[in-house]
Each structure stands twice: as structure tokens, then as C-alpha cells.
Amino acid sequence: MQDLLRYAIKEAESLGASDAEAYAAASAESEVFIENNDVKLAKSQKTSSIGVRVLLNGSAGFYSVNSLTKSRIKDAAFMAVKIARVSPKDRHHSLPGRSKARMLSGIYDKKAESFAASDAARMAAEMLGEAKSYDSRVSVDSGNFNADVATHVLANSNGSELAERASVFSWSIMGMAIDGSDISNFDSQLGGSHSVKGIDVRAAAREFAETVVNSLGSRRIESFKGGMLLTPVAVNEMIQEGISHSINSDAVQKMSSHFAGKIGKNVSSDLLTVEDDATNVEGLGASSFDREGVPHHKNIVIEKGVLKKFLYNTYTARKDGVRSTGNASGSTVSPPSVSTTNFVVRPGGSRLDTLVSEMKNGIIISRFSGNVNPVNGDFSGVVKGGRLVKNGAVQHAVKEVMVAGNVFEALRRLNGVSRERKIIYDSILPYMRFGGISFTAG
């Protein structure tokens, strides 16, 4: 594939581009879908595509085609240059220099090559069976098991040439529990692994089944202010976006980050340490280099509540006169943007059951269904799979409870982080407990 990428760069340069980058991906995928308590469809496919980015007199152009034939790549280079000619100039555009990435081990499992569609079907059936056998009231609305082996190749006119192969297995299960006319809230659980050995569909199925069964028999409650214990999934839904937006250099430069100007300052209680770590191979966001070919390494973003750094790609780094942190993101269908790789919250010192038993008056939230404004941190929504806790003991499931507050204020009232963590694709998150949250009865 490197030859084709070199060809794309040469073509772009011959048309007048001062800099050019080609990024291609080829993948083979097997997927089995679950629907209505049964396997539904098996899918197998191969895809390949290339994105060509060019710079010309300070302007950028981008064109992508899902074909790796020379003639289509030539067209893509031509169109990318044509687009650059009508784009406004921006002196911050540049491509990173040649660099040597230390290649990660643990993101590619050779066994994935022989992982057949029939294996994917077996995994899907196992996940379904586990959930159904937990309790006869469990109804699985949908789910999937996906096995993907992909090769990513990048080259640029500064001499960078990189390639990496990764295998990713991922699975999800979603549904509810039904007991006569009592229908629980939805719950969904996910899992993932780079290796065949790491596949554990049963854990996701059990967690899903337990959550939906626990949310049967829900009762209305009075409005109150109290503690909030979020599961890793709920942390992902309510808290993570506010942080990942605020540590993104792009948001900082666009003045939409709440953390702008706060490097070295406290942004949370000292229980919180956040890492962006593409080298953590437990997370599905692991890879050796970023979308522009900058090598990945661990970035400690928040340490014991203190903001340490923002995340950069080459463009935003140049704007701030710093180095890229290796956070150029995106696929072959778009030019690079900035985002987290694996969002990792360090485990805390408390066990989950201790976090519950220490709660005087509060709610455990399995899922959060609502809106979070990542700019100002305001959130409001409905508690899903919520359970009322009084004097350290779980009382009952709750229904139609709204929760509202502010992520950044809540982080200052973070008063518990569990030792236990869950991997949610490219997030590794603990249970997190906050004080002084407003719950409104529906």
C-alpha cells in the first residue's frame, strides 16, 4: 500500500501542492447482529479507502475515495488540489516531520485472522444466552458482536511512512426487563478487546441483565438534593464529554473550553486523575501513531485534581507554539481533528460497595439520558436504571427522576472513586460519586 500512498503524494506535488499526506485503511470485518432475543443477521465485508490532504500556498484541500486503484487515487489528488485552490489561507497549516514511532505490542492478535464469521455468531449467541438465562424477564432488543482487522498506512511529503495492523473485537447488548405491564428502563452494556483471549461477552450480558432487572418495580420519589453514584457507563454519558471537550486544545483556542487558562489550577477534587493514553492496550483507542503520524505516548491531563496539559494535533500545536501531543484524530474520510485516544480515569481507593454504604441519601445512576453542554458544563436529563440509597442501603428502583447540575461544579464535589473500572471501548472508567446533586421528581 505504501507505493500507492507515495504515488498520491507525487501526484499532488506535481499539481502544485507544497505538502501532501495520504492516509489509507483497509479492513476485514465480521459482524453478527442480535434483534428481538435472537440472532438477526451475519455480515462480512472488506473495505478500503484513502484520504488525500494537500497544502498549497497555505490553503488546505481534502478528498477521499473508497478505492485503492491508481486512477481513483490520481483523481483524489487532483480534486484535493482543486479544493485547496478555493480554500482560504491559514498560516498554521503544516504537516509533521518524519518521526519514528515505537510500535505497540498487544493491539494485534494473529488469531484474529482465523476468527471466522461462525466464531462471531457463536459469541453473539453466547452473550444473548447469558442475558436470557440470568432472568426470564430480560428482553434483548438489540446487540452485536464485531471482529475487525484493519491496517492503517500513512505517508507524507516530509518522509513519514508508517503502517500498523490492529485487531478489535467489540460487542454490545441493549434491552429491558418486562414483568407484565412493568417495563424497565433501557440499559446497554459494551465490551471490547484487541485479542481473542480478552473476549468476555458474558460479563457485559450479566451486567446488562442485572441492571434491567434491578430497575423493575420502580417507584416515584420526592425531589431532593443528595449524593449521586455513577456507573462507568453513566460517567461516560454525563461527565466524560465535559472533560474531554475542555482538555481539547481546539476548544481552548476557540474559547469554548471551561479549562482555558487553568493549567496548574485545581479543576476537580483531588480524587480525580485523568490520562489520555493511546499506549494503554486495554482500551480500543490504542495505536502507535496518530492520524498524522505523530507517535503516541501517555499524557497525564489532570493529576489529583490539577489540570496539567491540553491535547494537541500539529495544527493546534503550531497555533500555540507547542508540540503535538499525538492527538490528531479521524479516519480516511476527513482531515485530522483533535480528540482523546483512550480516556482513562485512574482507579480510586474505595471499593464499590463502600461507596454505596457510605451514601446517606442518594441515587445510583446506571445510565443518564439527557443533554450535557460541554462548553458550560450544564447537564439535565432523566435518571435511567436509578436506585435510591438511604443510610448506605439500596431501597428500590426509581422512575421519572430528572437530574440537573453542572459537570464542572460536580467535579469539585467528587467524593468517591472506585477501585473497580470498566472498559467502554476507548474509555477506562471507575464508578464516581458526587455530593449535592439536585434530583427532581417527574
Next chain:
Amino acid sequence: MNLMSDASVTDRLRTLISVSRGASYVEARYQARLTTEVNFVNGELERIRVVENAGCGIRVLVDGCWGFSSTNSLSSGALKESMGHSISAARVLAKTKKSKVTGLAASKMVAGTFRTSVNGSLSDIDIEQKVQIAREGEKAARSNKAVKAASCTYREMLDHKAIVNSDGADVEIYDSKPEFSVAAIARRGGQSATAHEGVGVTGGWNDLFKKNHLEYAVTASERAAKLLDARKISGSKSTLILDPAMVGLLSHESIGHMVEADFVLSGSMVKDKMGQQVASEHVTLVDSGRSEIMNNAGGTIIVDDEGVAAGRTAIIENGILKSFLHNRESAMMFGTASTGNARAFQYSDEPLIRMRNTFIEPGADKLADMIKETNHGYVVKGARNGQADANGEFMFGAEEVYLIENGKVKELMKGASISGNAFETLRSVDMVGDEFHYDIGTGYCGKYQPAKVDGGGPYIRCTAVIGGLQ
């Protein structure tokens, strides 16, 4: 786009279908999509990209199991190989699938070529003009001094599709869906407020810009500034007058998803409610692949991806639950006809039951009367994202909320969340306006794969919980 000539695509698909063996049903869908996107943020070009995605998706039914495979190469060898993969995939399920697909509902298969009617072909508009529109829109969104950040996006999807199946569908479709959206963020001290405006249509350049692009931008700019000074709402159950966008979102999120037949089979709360009164008699709620009542609805599809005409389906008629949304498989299970709701986003996606344009039909009430007859309540406008649950609980955001006191519209309040039970809310509808608009055409619905949808309605008056921050 230099892809396949029209004749050669359908010919190849026909040949492929004719040689399929061992499958009780074969469907081959070619789709070439050209996506163009230009996005300006805070005076700078944030992103410009053009993406071609073309190939063929093949779905087969073998021994009562579905298999799907796709390829980006359209050589006859690659197509045959992909068909082989699809058949093997289906066979893989034979051991684990409990209830086999017994057949597909008989449907009239569509044949012919269909072109979305466009006023101003998008291909004739130079990319330079698309850049200019987005640049000007972003600048105008910063026209109010309180606005400190803004963004404007122009996006278009041009599709060429061919659908051929072993039951006789033989369709070629040319579709065009442009959209334009603006966001303005006003800031003062530690306070910030965001306003969005936009339009998304099925049609051409002039269909998109019936209203000047700068009008959207200036409206967003001014509203963001006003929202800075707005008071917060405290949570309570209230009388609400929902605007067409909120009605579209309510129809889509809280009713539409619950009546998708695949979801009904999984245990949606509507499963035993067919023929029952589920909403007030003022409510007729429709999902249609056509652009009913007004032109250019963003979710218009003409024919679905199983080759069935995508017509009008009354989900609720005068308050009575009348129909679920079906593909051919679910229609067979329910002993009814497909409603033409099988949709795939790209060639590499398999068709799923998805909505199209979902709306409440207009009634006879004047908005002015609805306000006049409300003692205390809110006019709720500017739909943001929403979610709904299997038990009918829904919750979505609204950007623009006006207090009504003693029959008069008072001050603008900060954005809020609306929540409740979908059917309780629809049962509470006591007034339905006479004006109709589609207004969520910039939105995409997600269900493993995106779908371009639209929704709308008249203003309606109902009761639900409003409150919280957003």
C-alpha cells in the same frame, strides 16, 4: 463523480441476481454517494472535505437466515465473491438462530428511474460558492457583539442508487440532500448561551435557500445574545405550546421509535395497543417517505431499500393507534404490508426499519388563540437532541422557551428539558395549530447506522414536565 455509467450498474446487478443459487431472496444495492462539507468556525475554515463512497451491498436470505456482504469493487468477479460471502454469512446463523425468517410479505416491487426534483442542481454550484455561503454565514452569526464564537456548516449528499432484487424490484434513484446550519455562542463573564438555526431539505440549492442564508445566521446570533439575560425555569408540570420542530422531535423520538416493528417485537409498550386510543382525538401522527403537505422534507426517499414504494403511513389517526412501521420481514410476521421503511445509509449498511418524515398533521387552531387560551405555560421552540425509552419516557432539550402569563407571551427563558411519558403527553393535546412546517431536516437519526430524517407539524398545546438546565 466519475463512477459507473447508469446502464452498466443495473445490468451488472441484474446479472448477479440471475445467477444466485441457494438463496430464497437476493437483493443487490449499488450506491455512490458524494458528500461535500464546508465548515467555518470563528472566522476560520475549520474543515473542507469531499468524500466519494461507492459500492454494492448484497443481502441474501438462506434457510431463513439473513446474510450481508458488501464490496467497493464492481467487477463481476468481486460482486460474485461478495455474494458468496453473503451466502456463507447467512449459513453461519443456521445453527444459532431460533426463529427462522419464514418469508417476506408480498409487496408491489417498484421498477423505474426516479430523480429528486431539484431547483438548482448542487453539481452546478461551484465549491467556491459553497465555501462562500459557509464563510458568510459564520461571519453573520457573530454579528451581535455578545456572540464570541460561531460556527457554520454547509453539507450535501448526492446519491446515485440502484436496487435490484429477486422479487422484481429494479430501481434507479438520483437523490440530492443539502443542509445548512449555524451555531452562535454568546458569552459574558462566566455565562454562556448557545443558539442554533438551520435547514435541511431533499432538493436543490434554491430549495435549501428559500430564505437567505444570512437570515438564519442573524437569527441565531440575536437569540444567543438574548439567552444570556434569560432566567432559568424551575422544574414543573406545565401547559406547553410546542413549535413544529419540537412536534417533529416528539413524533420521531417518543412515538416513531416505539412503533418500529423490530422494536415492537422486542417488547415496546405499544405492542398490545393497536386499535386503542393512545392520544387525544386531535392527534394524527404520520410517517411518510413522501414530502406530504409541504415540499422538500429532508427525509424523503421515494422508494425504500427493499424496492417498496415509501408512501404515507398513519401511525396514529385521530388518537387511535393504526399502524407500526414495517419492512417486508416484520410485515410478514404481523400479517400486514410493508410500509416502505427499510432503509440503509450507505452501500455497506444493511437495510433496517427506519423513519422518514415523521409529523403530526395540522388542525384548525390559530397559534394566537392557543396562546390567548393559556393562563400559565410556555411556548417551547428550538428542538435539540432527544431520547426516548422502551416504557415511553422521553426527554429532550429546547433552546428557546417563552413564558406565557394570562394569555400573553412574556419573557424569553433559558433553554430547558421537556420530559414525560409519550402517550400521556399526546393524550393531553387539546389544541392543534393550522400552520405546518418541517423543521428537523438538519438532523440524523442513529440506530447502528445514521439515517437522514425530517419531522415537523403545526404548533400543538399539551402538558409535560419542563425544567432543569440545559
